[in-house]
Amino acid sequence: MRYLQLHEDRALPLDPTARDIALNLYAETRSLPLVCMHGHVDAAVLADDVPFPDPARMFITLDHYVTRLLHAGGVPLEDLGVGADRDPREIWRTFCAHWHLFRGTPSRYWLTHELVDVFGVELAPAPETADELYDELSERLAEPEFRPRALFKRFGIEVLATTDSPLDDLSAHRRLAAEGWGEQVIPTFRPDALVHLARPQWAGEVADLGRLAGVDTGDYAGYLEALRRRRLDFVAAGALATDHGHESAGTDPLPEADAARIYGAALRGAVSERDAAAFAGHMLYEMARMSCEDGLVLQLHPGVLRNHSRAALERYGPDRGFDIPVAAEFTRSLRPLLEAFGHEPRFRMVAFTVDETAYSRELAPLAGVYPALHLGAPWWFLDSPDGLRRFRQAVTETAGFYRTAGFVDDTRAFASIPARHDLARRIDAGYLAELVARRLLDLDEAFETAADLAYTIPRRLYRRPEPLTG
Structure with missing residues (x-):
């Protein structure tokens, strides 16, 4: 019969000198509040608070x-x-x-x-x-101490962002806000279903969008206005970010007439795959434009072929583990968006990838020059001990620590949230400790950086949007 063990120095460096430094760094961050800016816990779990x-x-x-x-x-x-x-x-x-x-x-x-x-x-x-x-x-x-809200407090979660469709009425968030949880559990605007025109349900869902927003979505202009209004509804409910899961990072804008033509064809059920893909990239550009207006951070998760098994999708629905990485390209794909908005003070973007080759070749150089772009933490198949470590090794020399966005737990499994953040803090402590041991970083700077990576950076990046003036 085996027993489970949690070793105090798990996931830390093997070298004794670096490990001792890492243990001290980790001790300073292990109890910091958790900032959970990208996850998939249902807000109703906390609103209902049933066992x-x-x-x-x-x-x-x-x-x-x-x-x-x-x-x-x-x-x-x-x-x-x-x-x-x-x-x-x-x-x-x-x-x-x-x-x-x-x-x-x-x-x-x-x-x-x-x-x-x-x-x-x-x-x-x-x-x-x-x-x-x-x-x-x-x-x-x-x-009672294992009910959702009790665990939330025990885990030390300061803010938890859910992921929500623009078609969500946000009723669970309203219930939470009415009970004083509105600053702690906030929505995130995820419009994927409404920008991928080839989905069979798309036309009906766009009509639903119009009803929720009080706008006629029978044409492209109404569609954009409905999205703007729903984004503002999310801002009013506490949202700090949008989230976009596209196969490609393409952001080429379309002439307005072309976007309107493709939109109209989609409403008639006659859109081509090529036009649908072009429209999705165009809408990323438009979402960046809207973020300049309402201040929501744009999070982009490209490079994943969703629902690889059609049979599994039809039988079990989405999000069953069949999202498989594909090679991603960022330098040319993000150029239109970054040329237009990469220096805008109100625009903040976080780019994620599951294509590790893009870290040092493309993403770190881009984040190291465009003020608006930040690097998202490893996610999906890379939020592992070695994946997190490789991320730091790949991006730090080019972009530093302060062009990254903090850790995201990206989970539906509520009880795993502290475990995921704990692992990230251990890996960062180990990476910083090795820099100190190699005399590449002073110890006091390592302590400051460890706290910044765990808490200060995500809190500053995902800040409340400033109201527009003038």
Whole structure:
């Protein structure tokens, strides 16, 4: 029978000198508040504040990092409660029987942190421990201190940004604001579904957008106005950012007549794939223009082929772990946007990638010269110990630390948030410690930088938009 362990120096440098420095740096940042500016926790979870139903839903079914690897190991997604009703205890037993699949993965790190540090369990998942673990975790989840809001406070979360469609009525956020949580749980404007014209549901959703905004979206001008109005609704609800998940980082603007023509063709169900792709890039440019007006930070997550398995999409819906990276290009793709807005004082942009080759070749040089552009933390397949470390190695010499945007947890698994931030803080402490040990950075600067990376930088970057004057 195995027991779970959280080593104090986990993920820190092997060299004893650097490790000792890193432990001191980490000690200064480990208790700083968590700034969670990109994630996928449903605001209703906190608005309702009801106990989490069971360990299977808490740790497995809602976490596609977990379900995708179990599925790759031969477990049908239905057996994990995805798109089907299953006995949560049986789901948990399946998970425990496949615990070995997570060895060496960041999910293993996060899950261990959750089980030990958040829930106080000691037994490692295994077939023979599954029921005992399930019962112990079920007892914890029934206790008041493990309800969502209690965990939120215990985790030290200062602000948590959800990710929301422009079609969301934001009712959960209004309920939270009415109870004094409006500054802590805020929405993020994600218009992807409304800018990708080839989606079968697009025309109906654009009509819904018009009804919510009180604007006729029967033409391109009305469509833009509806998006502007919904953005302002989000700002009023506390939003600090928009978020855009495009396959390409292209931002070429279209002549207004061409954009209107493509929009009209889409309404008739006659848009071509080429025109739809051009319109999506054009809308990134337009979203940057709108950010100059309303001050929302533009977050761009390109380079991912969404829903790689059409069969899985049709059977289970999106966000089931089938988003697969593709090569991304930024230098030419972002040029139109950055030439137009890269020096605008009110415009702030954060670019993410899952194509590591772009870090040092394109993104760091771009962020090292355009004041508006910042580098997003590694996400999806790169928010791992070595992925986070490679990020610092790739970008720091060109862009420094202060052109980065802070860590994002990018998770639906609420209990994993502190584990993900903890790992990022450990990796940054280790990287800074190695610079100190090599006499490339003074120790006092390392302490200051560690706190800035963990807290000060994201708080300053994702600041409340200044009202327009004049």
